Amino acid sequence: MQYNSFNTQPTFFQKLRNFDYTLLTCILLLGLISALSMYSTDGGEILFHSKSHISKFLIFFTMMIFLSFLNIKFWHYFAYLFYFIILFFLVWASLYGIKASGSQRWINLYFINLQPSELMKIAIIVCLAKYYHRIQLNQINTFQTIFIALVILILPILLVITQPDLGTSILIALSGLVVIWLAGMNIKYFIYSFIVLLISLPFAISFLQPYQKLRILTFLNPDRDPLGAGYQIIQSKIAVGSGGLTGKGFLKGTQSYLEFLPEKHTDFIFTLFAEEHGFLGSLVLLLIYIIIIYRVLRIGVLSRSYFAKLFCYGYGSAIFFYVTVNMCMVLGLLPIVGSPLPIMSYGGSSMLATMIGFSIVMSAKINHKQLIA
Numbered sequence: 001m002q003y004n005s006f007n008t009q010p011t012f013f014q015k016l017r018n019f020d021y022t023l024l025t026c027i028l029l030l031g032l033i034s035a036l037s038m039y040s041t042d043g044g045e046i047l048f049h050s051k052s053h054i055s056k057f058l059i060f061f062t063m064m065i066f067l068s069f070l071n072i073k074f075w076h077y078f079a080y081l082f083y084f085i086i087l088f089f090l091v092w093a094s095l096y097g098i099k100a101s102g103s104q105r106w107i108n109l110y111f112i113n114l115q116p117s118e119l120m121k122i123a124i125i126v127c128l129a130k131y132y133h134r135i136q137l138n139q140i141n142t143f144q145t146i147f148i149a150l151v152i153l154i155l156p157i158l159l160v161i162t163q164p165d166l167g168t169s170i171l172i173a174l175s176g177l178v179v180i181w182l183a184g185m186n187i188k189y190f191i192y193s194f195i196v197l198l199i200s201l202p203f204a205i206s207f208l209q210p211y212q213k214l215r216i217l218t219f220l221n222p223d224r225d226p227l228g229a230g231y232q233i234i235q236s237k238i239a240v241g242s243g244g245l246t247g248k249g250f251l252k253g254t255q256s257y258l259e260f261l262p263e264k265h266t267d268f269i270f271t272l273f274a275e276e277h278g279f280l281g282s283l284v285l286l287l288i289y290i291i292i293i294y295r296v297l298r299i300g301v302l303s304r305s306y307f308a309k310l311f312c313y314g315y316g317s318a319i320f321f322y323v324t325v326n327m328c329m330v331l332g333l334l335p336i337v338g339s340p341l342p343i344m345s346y347g348g349s350s351m352l353a354t355m356i357g358f359s360i361v362m363s364a365k366i367n368h369k370q371l372i373a
Contacts, residue, residue, distance in 0.1 A: 012069075019068070019365065020361075020365045022295055030288055034053065034057065034269070034343050034345075035054050036250070037269055040250065040256070041256065041264050041265040052348075056351050060351050060352055060355040067360075068366060070363055072305060072307070072363045072370060075126060075307075075311075076130055076305075083123045083152070087155060089119070090116045091159060094159060094162055098113060105117055106349075112352075113349075115349035117172070118347075119352070121168070121171060122315075122356050124152070124153065124156060124176045124179075125176070125310075125314040125318065126360070127152055128153070128183070129310035132179070133306050133307040135183070140184040153176040157169045157172055178317040182310060182313050233332050233336065235260045236261065236268055236271045236330045238255060239253065239255035239260070239275040242255065243278040243282075245279050246277075246279075247274070247278030248276055249276060250276055250277075253275040254275075255271075256275060256276075267329070267330070267338055267339065268330050269345050270330050296316035297312060297316040299368065302365070303365075304368065304370065305364070305370060305371055307372050308368070312364055315361060322340070326341040342354045
């Protein structure tokens with residue numbers, strides 16, 4: 001029997017046929033590239049970072065495949081619950097979380113140190129996608145609709161800022177605002193908000209932590225403290241520039257091997273990759289991300305469910321923001337805000353959130369003919 005009905009459940013083999021294998025291939029390619037890059041950060045040996053990263057990728061990729069078989073209605077039904085659970089984790093992290101490097105943003109779950117703010121990047125998109133799913137077009141710009149949407153968005157942002165984690169809070173805000181805009185909010189409200197933001201910027205800066213102010217000043221002039229606050233970005237630009245057109249070769253990056261690059265396994269993983277593989281290698285990596293974003297947006301176009309459409313559009317835009325912010329950060333085009341590169345950067349919470357996002361996208365693809373009441 002052909003799977004033509006909007007409400008007919010596809011069989012197991014129909015689900016397999018409906019998988020987006022182009023997207024799966026790109027995710028696997030990123031996993032392979034990230035494994036090789038992590039191997040390079042460990043000096044060409046299978047040590048802690050490479051072992052941990054590869055094992056987490058394999059576990060979470062397998063989890064993604066299994067979660068993809070869940071009906072898209074499952075994610076719609078539990079969207080609010082998912083959001084409130086992560087919101088509770090954020091409160092718990094702020095009160096009883098693990099402190100490290102001046103921040104309190106992790107929860108010890110014994111098998112993983114969970115960073116709830118990473119999962120909130122997905123939860124905010126899921127929650128807002130469900131919220132706007134049943135709202136009529138003529139009600140989108142009413143005060144009540146806008147107010148509830150802003151409460152959903154602002155609550156986690158405030159909790160993440162207090163950890164403090166300015167970079168993640170900005171990414172959560174961008175992801176949520178994209179969904180609100182795509183749902184049909186009048187562009188004039190965004191213009192008004194932007195004007196208010198510009199006016200309040202001098203006051204907002206006064207609430208920043210001293211190290212956050214230092215990062216902004218360092219971004220404006222890295223040479224003001226080349227051996228201190230400006231060290232990371234200066235070494236990062238030297239490494240990227242020294243890669244040239246084709247790179248220095250795998251395991252031959254001087255800046256990374258001589259330990260000039262701090263945090264090379266997390267936020268600055270692209271720096272190590274660009275030094276070893278050069279401009280052409282970086283273009284290939286960027287092309288893989290572009291294909292992933294295109295496939296996610298394409299699945300949104302194919303989906304008949306408004307919830308699935310909003311999530312795919314929101315998640316595709318979020319991946320674009322994550323990649324853009326990370327690459328611009330390591331190239332000195334943006335202040336250092338602590339934004340990981342999806343799949344490439346070391347970190348269990350980031351990997352988990354990314355794979356949950358892809359599983360929802362894949363579920364939307366498998367059930368793209370379904371309508372949600």
